[in-house]
Amino acid sequence: MSLYYSDNYVEIYHGDCRDILTGMPDDRVSSVLTDPPYTDRTHDKARSRSHKVDGRDIIKSGITAFTAITEKDLRDILTECGRVAERWVIATMDYRHAVEFDQNPPSGLKSQRVGVWVKTNPTPQITGDRPAQGWEAIAYLHRAKGRSRWNGGGKHGNYVTKIAAPEGHPTAKPLSILEDWVAMFSDPGETILDPFAGSGTTLRAAKNLGRKAIGVELEERYCELAAKRLAQDAFDFEALTTVNGGI
Numbered sequence: 122m123s124l125y126y127s128d129n130y131v132e133i134y135h136g137d138c139r140d141i142l143t144g145m146p147d148d149r150v151s152s153v154l155t156d157p158p159y160t161d162r163t164h165d166k167a168r169s170r171s172h173k174v175d176g177r178d179i180i181k182s183g184i185t186a187f188t189a190i191t192e193k194d195l196r197d198i199l200t201e202c203g204r205v206a207e208r209w210v211i212a213t214m215d216y217r218h219a220v221e222f223d224q225n226p227p228s229g230l231k232s233q234r235v236g237v238w239v240k241t242n243p244t245p246q247i248t249g250d251r252p253a254q255g256w257e258a259i260a261y262l263h264r265a266k267g268r269s270r271w272n273g274g275g276k277h278g279n280y281v282t283k284i285a286a287p288e289g290h291p292t293a294k295p296l297s298i299l300e301d302w303v304a305m306f307s308d309p310g311e312t313i314l315d316p317f318a319g320s321g322t323t324l325r326a327a328k329n330l331g332r333k334a335i336g337v338e339l340e341e342r343y344c345e346l347a348a349k350r351l352a353q354d355a356f357d358f359e360a361l362t363t364v365n366g367g368i
């Protein structure tokens with residue numbers, strides 16, 4: 122585990138988020154905004170696009186790959202996120218996990234809402250024998266203690282956007298979604314954590330909006346990608362037009 126990049130707003134650690142989380146004090150950050158890898162369960166029906174290494178699924182998506190995590194890991198890591206975050210823990214995930222966490226949240230958290238991200242250019246169903254999935258669930262979890270608040274008033278937490286343009290990471294999330302999360306679920310000057318930072322979309326969104334951010338990424342090649350993105354002076358505008366909200 123090592124500090125890979127830092128500037129006035131952002132720190133990126135190269136390593137396993139479980140190690141970094143264990144060393145973090147309670148309430149170290151305001152909120153966690155993250156996009157964990159899919160679990161083995163999600164990939165159970167997608168073997169044609171994945172294979173196993175050391176007994177774990179490797180997600181293959183064209184140019185590159187990263188490991189899946191287990192359902193237990195996901196619950197344990199979100200529990201730790203709830204310990205180090207004072208407010209929100211928000212994560213994209215397979216709808217089955219989102220429903221499970223809605224009914225039985227990770228320890229120390231409560232479920233406030235399950236949202237959806239509908240993709241306007243989803244990956245086609247490779248087998249052709251059923252409709253493609255085309256959407257992901259969003260678990261809006263909050264620290265069990267304390268009143269939740271956000272900056273969105275009565276608006277919804279659903280998104281309709283294109284999948285982000287490939288930038289060297291197979292599952293980079295749309296910057297517009299992360300910027301909306303940052304604006305809605307944190308205030309200027311607060312610190313956001315992304316334990317699965319990937320290409321650094323959350324970190325870039327936080328920096329764009331004047332928040333501090335801590336990112337953790339297991340793979341050095343993605344740390345490098347995120348660091349390059351963060352080091353750009355100009356704001357990182359999305360290559361593809363996105364349609365935010367709308368349903």
Ligand SMILES: C[S@@+](CC[C@H](N)C(=O)[O-])C[C@H]1O[C@@H](n2cnc3c(N)ncnc32)[C@H](O)[C@@H]1O
Pocket residue numbers: 136137138139155156157158159187188190290292293294295316317318319320321322323337338339340343
């Ligand atoms: C779905 S991707 C996140 C993509 C990111 N939202 C973006 O826009 O680029 C999940 C990332 O978590 C990383 N990862 C997987 N297990 C990890 C762990 N235990 N600790 C830290 N990072 C991990 C993977 O290498 C991958 O880059």
